[in-house]
Every structure is written in C-alpha cells, then in structure tokens.
Amino acid sequence: MTDIQSSSGSGLDEAQMQMLPPPPGTFVDREELIQHVGDFAVSQGYVVTIKQSKRERVVVLGCDRGGVYRNRKKADEETSAERKRRKRSGSRLTNCPFEAVGKKDDGLWVLTIKNGTHNHEPLKDITEHPSARRFSESEIVLIKEMTEAGLKPRQILKRLRQSNPELLSTPKHVYNVKAKLRQGNMTVRNFKSLRPEKSAGRDKHLSIAEPSWRQRYPMRVPNFIGGRLVNSQSFASIDVINPATQQVxxxxxxxxxxxxxxxxxxxxxxxxxxxxxxxxxxxxxxxxxxxxxxxxxxxxxxxxxxxxxxxxxxxxxxxxxxxxxxxxxxxxxxxxxxxxxxxxxxxxxxxxxxxxxxxxxxxxxxxxxxxxxxxxxxxxxxxxxxxxxxxxxxxxxxxxxxxxxxxxxxxxxxxxxxxxxxxxxxxxxxxxxxxxxxxxxxxxxxxxxxxxxxxxxxxxxxxxIGSKSHAVVMPDASVGATINALVAAGFGGAGQKCMALNMAVFVGGLGPWEEKLVEHAKALKVTSGTEPDAELGPVISKQEKEQIITLIQTGVESGAKLVLDGRNIVVAGYENGNFIGPTILSDVTVNMECYKEDIFGPVLLCMQADSIEEAINIVNGNKYSNGASIFTTSGVAARKFQTEVEVGQVGINVPVSVPLPFSSFISAKPSFAGNVSFDGKAGIQFYTQVKTVTQQWRDLVSDDSSSHQLPSS
Known part of the structure; x- marks a missing residue:
C-alpha cells in the first residue's frame, strides 16, 4: 500500500507505472548489459541510451524520454550563462529520472536500478523514435559494399528492404551513412535494430526464438556463462576435426x-x-x-x-x-x-x-x-x-x-x-x-x-581413469552368443570407450574360437559414421591412430600373432579418415606393452589360460580394474568368478557391465581415485553433505527450570 500511495503522490499515472525497469542481474561484458537493458526497455515502451561511460568500470543508462525532445529556447533568447548551462547538461536525458547503472565487479558487470520511474507515457509504437531507423551492423556492411559498387542511396535502400521489408530508414539516412564512411568516422553501435513488432505489446516475459549456436557461431564454439552463449575473447583456439573427412x-x-x-x-x-x-x-x-x-x-x-x-x-x-x-x-x-x-x-x-x-x-x-x-x-x-x-x-x-x-x-x-x-x-x-x-x-x-x-x-x-576390461571365455560358453558379444564389445565405438572389452582370456585355448571370431570381425562395415550401413567408424584423431598402430606393432615385435590386421584399411570416399579396421592379436602375454597400456582402439587382445583360477589371476594381476565378464553355462564357474575377481563391475554372460543409473558405477584399484563413485546413491552422497540437527522446544512461560547440564537419556 505504501508503494502505491508513494507512486500516486508523485503524479505518475497507471501507464507510466506499467513501464517496468529491467530486472537487475550479472553480465559477462558491458555490451551484454547494455543489450539487456535496451531490449527490455523496448518491450516496455521506452528507449535507453548511454548517459555516462567509463568503459572499463561503469556505464550509466538513462531514458531517451520516448523520443520527445526538450523544448529549447531559441539562441537569440538565451543569455550566455544559459547557453553554457545548456551545453553542460547536454541533452534530453535530464528530462526523465530513470537511471540504470552497470558496474564492473570481480570480472562481471552488475546491473542495478538507481531510479526505475518515468515521468512520461510509454511510446505506443517504437517506430516513433528516431533510433528505429538505425541500421544494423550487417546493414552498414552492405551499404559500404553497395556504395563501393556504385549504387545510389535509393537503389541501396530498395535492396536492403528486400531482406528487411520493415526497414524505416530513408535515402537521407543512407546518404548520411555514406558520408560518414567516406570520412572514415563511421562506428556501428552495438544495439539490435529496433523493429516495430517488438513494441506491439509490453510483455516483460517477451521471448524471441533464436537460432542455435551453430548458426550464430558457425566456426567458433561459444562458452555458456550465466545462461548465455558467450563468444570467447581468446585469440587461441583448437580445431575440431571430423575424423572421417579431416574437415574442420x-x-x-x-x-x-x-x-x-x-x-x-x-x-x-x-x-x-x-x-x-x-x-x-x-x-x-x-x-x-x-x-x-x-x-x-x-x-x-x-x-x-x-x-x-x-x-x-x-x-x-x-x-x-x-x-x-x-x-x-x-x-x-x-x-x-x-x-x-x-x-x-x-x-x-x-x-x-x-x-x-x-x-x-x-x-x-x-x-x-x-x-x-x-x-x-x-x-x-x-x-x-x-x-x-x-x-x-x-x-x-x-x-x-x-x-x-x-x-x-x-x-x-x-x-x-x-x-x-x-x-x-x-x-x-x-x-x-x-x-x-x-x-x-x-x-x-x-x-x-x-x-x-x-x-x-x-x-x-x-x-x-584407466581401464582394461577382460572377458574370460570358458570352454562351455555358448559359441554364437559369445562371439557376437566379443565382437560388439571389442570393436563397437571403434574401441574408444572405457568399458570396451579389449582383452579376452580363453580358458583351454583360442583354437575352437579363432576362425569364427575372425569371420565375424571381418564382416564389420568400416566407413564414416554418417553412412547408414556403418558398423565401425574412425578413431578420433591421427595422433590416436598412430598410437594404436604403434602398440599393435610392439605386440607383434614381442611375439604376439597378428590374426587379423586392420592397420592399412582404406575406406572408399574417406581416404583421409582416421580408420583402423578390426584387429586381433593372439598369444599375448602380461609382459607385453600392448597389454600393459590401454590401447583405446578396435583391437582385441587374446590370451590363453589352462584353468579358471589362472584366468582370474590374470585379471587380478592387471593394474586397472574397471570391469570384467565371464561367458559360461556353469553357475559354479560364474559364482567363483564373481567372488574372486577384483574389479568394480562384473558381468556374467554380459559383455559390458555398465550398470543403470540407480546402481553406482564402481571401479577398483587405480581405475578410480576419489571419495565416492558415480551415479546411484553414491552419486547423491558425492554431491551433498550431511548435516545433523539436534532440537529442543520448551514452553518458556510455564517452564521455570533452568539447567546448564548436557542432555542425557
């Protein structure tokens, strides 16, 4: 009630009170703050402009009084003192008390409203204001190009209106821009062009559909700060390259x-x-x-x-x-x-x-x-x-x-x-x-x-961090299901995933499995991921490809048998792509570099063990312990494996044992370092802290007793 009476007492009518000030907030830079205030003002029926600016510290924005200029005395009616005072006061900005201040604080610009009231009615149509005829930056560039091509102002304006039919500028405005361009003193103000439809209604919740960042920043990925896409001011950048085509x-x-x-x-x-x-x-x-x-x-x-x-x-x-x-x-x-x-x-x-x-x-x-x-x-x-x-x-x-x-x-x-x-x-x-x-x-x-x-x-x-997922294949495992699982989990995603099955331990030997394993791996379609029949795409970079090839070669030099070699594959139409075909190495031992290091590519390393105990020892002896799976039809073998294997994720006839979100993602040994794991209850524990509250409520009026002793049962 107090606020309403105060407003009424100041002589503001209902229309004036409806012109709301922009909501205060925090902005990444000065231009963004000015843009925010300017756009909001247009939606409310008034126009803002800069009253004062210390570019690195503060900017003061005032109301342009809806385009209504002050009545000025004619020069011959002014005394010299009045003329000096008028020059000092500058412009029509002093007419309206509205004032918004942006100050730089700890790297961000903070907007505060010093005076949110107006002493005039809102514009019924923003096109009444001269700034509605302001050209946008892109239009200035086009004017410059068409001027250099010899076009006249009317011809330039006609072409501009083909892309923007609501442009309010006249040939005189184009002529003024041409003159400034010739003189070399043309600056483009960092405001959006004011369009008539933006002032049709003064809805403070006005939202305008914007194109995605890929249209606005086709080559530069923006940061996302404070709810806004912000193009970094850094000159240094890294190219994001399509692995199949090498295009940036x-x-x-x-x-x-x-x-x-x-x-x-x-x-x-x-x-x-x-x-x-x-x-x-x-x-x-x-x-x-x-x-x-x-x-x-x-x-x-x-x-x-x-x-x-x-x-x-x-x-x-x-x-x-x-x-x-x-x-x-x-x-x-x-x-x-x-x-x-x-x-x-x-x-x-x-x-x-x-x-x-x-x-x-x-x-x-x-x-x-x-x-x-x-x-x-x-x-x-x-x-x-x-x-x-x-x-x-x-x-x-x-x-x-x-x-x-x-x-x-x-x-x-x-x-x-x-x-x-x-x-x-x-x-x-x-x-x-x-x-x-x-x-x-x-x-x-x-x-x-x-x-x-x-x-x-x-x-x-x-x-x-580090991953080295093992699959233990028992002699009694289902051949078809196991082969399909090994191929899918070993080569899917080009082997570039932390839970890829890149190590298979065959209990009793690889012999019965090798032919079918190679046959299924060879059948995978290697091509660009965008192709509809693609089953295996490229690795992410040439550096990754070279590292994978190097590790394969160290395995061969250390005595491993190259059962299937995908290093020299050439994909038609994508000859420059970072492709490596499915590769299988057998007779791998725990001392080989290719086993010790994480290959992170479409490479399946095959080992042999005489018993399930030996296979479990191989898994437990590896320094990384993300996950391990066993393929068997024996419940006894499965239970033994589940109990004795030292990994975070165990799969039984399941190739990649990644749990659903309500179960935590657990890794063991050096594969995980930290307080609490990902997802599930553990994830909630990680992102929250427990606070214990002990409370007591007494009726202080009726309870005259006082005690300084600690409560006890």
Missing amino acids: VSQVPLTTNEEFRAAVFAAKRAFPQWRDTPITTRQRIMFKFQELIRRDIDKLAMSITTEHGKTLKDAHGDVLRGLEVVEHACGLASLQIGEFVSNISSGIDTYSIREPLGVCAGICPFEFPAMIPLWIFPIAVTCGNTFILKPSEKDPGASVMLAELAMEAGLPNGVLNIVHGTNEIINGICDDDDIKAISFVGPNAVGAYVYARASAKGKRTQSN
Whole structure:
C-alpha cells in the first residue's frame, strides 16, 4: 500500500507505472548489459541510451524520454550563462529520472536500478523514435559494399528492404551513412535494430526464438556463462576435426582466466537461490529436460558423429545412456530423505538432512560427448548445486547443445555453465576456492594429476581413469552368443570407450574360437559414421591412430600373432579418415606393452589360460580394474568368478557391465581415485553433505527450570 500511495503522490499515472525497469542481474561484458537493458526497455515502451561511460568500470543508462525532445529556447533568447548551462547538461536525458547503472565487479558487470520511474507515457509504437531507423551492423556492411559498387542511396535502400521489408530508414539516412564512411568516422553501435513488432505489446516475459549456436557461431564454439552463449575473447583456439573427412567442424577457444572466473562467479551467484528452490521444482525441470533430449536426439547424435566419428547408432546409444541418468534425476527427492530420531533425550529430537555443496565442476573425456556430461551435471544440479562443465576440446558440440536444452527446460541462469580449454582450465578448476567438488573421467595421467591437485586444495574428487576390461571365455560358453558379444564389445565405438572389452582370456585355448571370431570381425562395415550401413567408424584423431598402430606393432615385435590386421584399411570416399579396421592379436602375454597400456582402439587382445583360477589371476594381476565378464553355462564357474575377481563391475554372460543409473558405477584399484563413485546413491552422497540437527522446544512461560547440564537419556 505504501508503494502505491508513494507512486500516486508523485503524479505518475497507471501507464507510466506499467513501464517496468529491467530486472537487475550479472553480465559477462558491458555490451551484454547494455543489450539487456535496451531490449527490455523496448518491450516496455521506452528507449535507453548511454548517459555516462567509463568503459572499463561503469556505464550509466538513462531514458531517451520516448523520443520527445526538450523544448529549447531559441539562441537569440538565451543569455550566455544559459547557453553554457545548456551545453553542460547536454541533452534530453535530464528530462526523465530513470537511471540504470552497470558496474564492473570481480570480472562481471552488475546491473542495478538507481531510479526505475518515468515521468512520461510509454511510446505506443517504437517506430516513433528516431533510433528505429538505425541500421544494423550487417546493414552498414552492405551499404559500404553497395556504395563501393556504385549504387545510389535509393537503389541501396530498395535492396536492403528486400531482406528487411520493415526497414524505416530513408535515402537521407543512407546518404548520411555514406558520408560518414567516406570520412572514415563511421562506428556501428552495438544495439539490435529496433523493429516495430517488438513494441506491439509490453510483455516483460517477451521471448524471441533464436537460432542455435551453430548458426550464430558457425566456426567458433561459444562458452555458456550465466545462461548465455558467450563468444570467447581468446585469440587461441583448437580445431575440431571430423575424423572421417579431416574437415574442420569448428574451433574451440582456449578460454581466458577472466572468462573462467566469470563462469565461477555466475555459478556462485546462482547457488543461494537454486539451493532454496524446492526439490520438486528441480525435478520438474529434469522431466522437461529429458523430454527435450528425446526431441533433439537426432541432432545430438549427428553432432557426436561429426565430431567424434562413432556411428549414428552408437551416437544414439551415447545419448540414451546419458538420458537414463536424467530420468533417474527426476526421482531424486525420495533418495535425499534424511533420518529422524524422536526424543533421544527428554524433549529433544535429532535428525539429519542432506544439503548441496555449492559450485561443482566436471571434466569430461572425448569418448562419450553426451553420456559423461549427463552422468554428472543432472545429478549435481538436481541435488541443488550449481555446475561448471569442461567438455573435451575434441568434441564439445553436444555439451553446448545440452546446455541450451537445459535452459529451455527452465534451468535458471548461472546454474549450468560451460567453459572450453585445456590444461589452464583444468588447473583453474582444481585451484579455485569457490569450487567444492570435481568429477573427472579421462586418461590415467590427467586423472591422477587432477585428483592430487584438487585433493590438496581440500576438494571432493571422483576420478575415473584407466581401464582394461577382460572377458574370460570358458570352454562351455555358448559359441554364437559369445562371439557376437566379443565382437560388439571389442570393436563397437571403434574401441574408444572405457568399458570396451579389449582383452579376452580363453580358458583351454583360442583354437575352437579363432576362425569364427575372425569371420565375424571381418564382416564389420568400416566407413564414416554418417553412412547408414556403418558398423565401425574412425578413431578420433591421427595422433590416436598412430598410437594404436604403434602398440599393435610392439605386440607383434614381442611375439604376439597378428590374426587379423586392420592397420592399412582404406575406406572408399574417406581416404583421409582416421580408420583402423578390426584387429586381433593372439598369444599375448602380461609382459607385453600392448597389454600393459590401454590401447583405446578396435583391437582385441587374446590370451590363453589352462584353468579358471589362472584366468582370474590374470585379471587380478592387471593394474586397472574397471570391469570384467565371464561367458559360461556353469553357475559354479560364474559364482567363483564373481567372488574372486577384483574389479568394480562384473558381468556374467554380459559383455559390458555398465550398470543403470540407480546402481553406482564402481571401479577398483587405480581405475578410480576419489571419495565416492558415480551415479546411484553414491552419486547423491558425492554431491551433498550431511548435516545433523539436534532440537529442543520448551514452553518458556510455564517452564521455570533452568539447567546448564548436557542432555542425557
């Protein structure tokens, strides 16, 4: 009531009060802040312009008074003092009290509204204002090109109106632009062109459909900071190359430290409000998110195939396995229920609750461009945290697309942020005091480094690293099913996945299996992942291909038998692609370099064992322990294997033992370093902390007793 009376007392009518000030917020740069205020003002029926600017520190925006100029005295009626005062005051800006101030604070621009009122009515049509005739930057460029080609102002205007029929400029405006271009003092103001339809209604929730980042930034992958796609100011970048064609798909910027800090600041700023958002609201956003992923799954799969090289079928599987985690996040409320014990002492209760940590971060590998990001950030944000995601610099497109879908689903600005880069960004994530927890999936050396550096800073860390998955094949195993499983799990995704079955131990010898195994592997169609009949695509880079070939050669030189050689395969139409055909090495021993190292390609190493005990010893002797499977029709053998094998994931007649999201992804030995594992209850434990509350309520009026003793039963 007080606010209404105050407004009425100031003489503002209802129309003036409807002109709302833009909502305060935080922006990555000055131009973005100005753009935000300008667009919102147009939707409310007024126009803003810059009153004062100290470019690196502050900008003051005022109302242009709806295009109504002050009444000025004629020069011959003014005294010299009045003329000087008029020059100092400058322009019509002093007429309206509205004022918005943007200040740079800790690398970000913060918008505050100093005075949100107006003393004039809103424009009924924005076309009344002269700025509606302002040319856009692209139109200025076209004017320059057509001027150099000898076209007259009327001809130029006619051509501009073919692409923009609502252009309000006149030939005189074109002539003025031409004159400024000739004089070399033409500057393009960084405002969107004001279009008549934008002022038809003054809806503060006005939303305008925008093209995806691939249309806006066809060669430069943007960061995603504070709910906005932000093109990095870094000059350094890395090419994202299609593995099948060697064409440059896009460029990944090496994000600057200032941009990284802006992302962390945006996440930190968003955390208090997101933490206080009801869990049911967060779940509803996840429901919408999974719906949007299903809607755009073909686009996501195509992005993955283009950047990573895996077949479209594998790319769909990549998205679907990640989607399962989003679906799991839709029901996290019941998994965050705390514990309550009533009356532990006279009138005293105790209970525990789970609370989010704050800003968390994820560092992702190249092998699953959609699945790994979806493994981590949906659980983290649904638990109430905000998130910084660093995708692989080799295939970042899917992560940016997922971030856009998350925003479309209703995720607030700043809750999810994406920054691109390499070592510098990883170091920043490990060292930043505002980041409380880190999830990492990737190579051995990097994972060990991240765990050591982040742990030294006191951060929670989960680091899923080296993998060497074994399959133990018993003599009684079903031949057809086992061969199909070995070929699919060993060569699927070109062997570029942490749970690929790249090591097979044949109890009793390889002899009965070799012919059929080679036959099935040879039958795989090797070609670009975009081809409809593709079964095996290229590896992600030429460096990876060379490393795989080197490890194959070391195996041959160490005495392994090359049963099937795919090193020299040439794919018609994709001769420059990073292709390696299915490769099988037999007679491999534990001392060979190809066995010790993670090959990460379409290579199946075959060993022989005399008994199940020897096979189990081989598995347990390897330094990596992601997973292992046994193929048998004997329950006794299966149970023995399950009990004695020392790995995190066990498969019985299942080639790749990756559990569903409600079961945690467990790795053992050096394959995992950290506090708590991924997914399931463990994932929730990682992204939350337990708080125990002990409470007592007394009727202070009727209870005169006082005691300084600790409560006891």
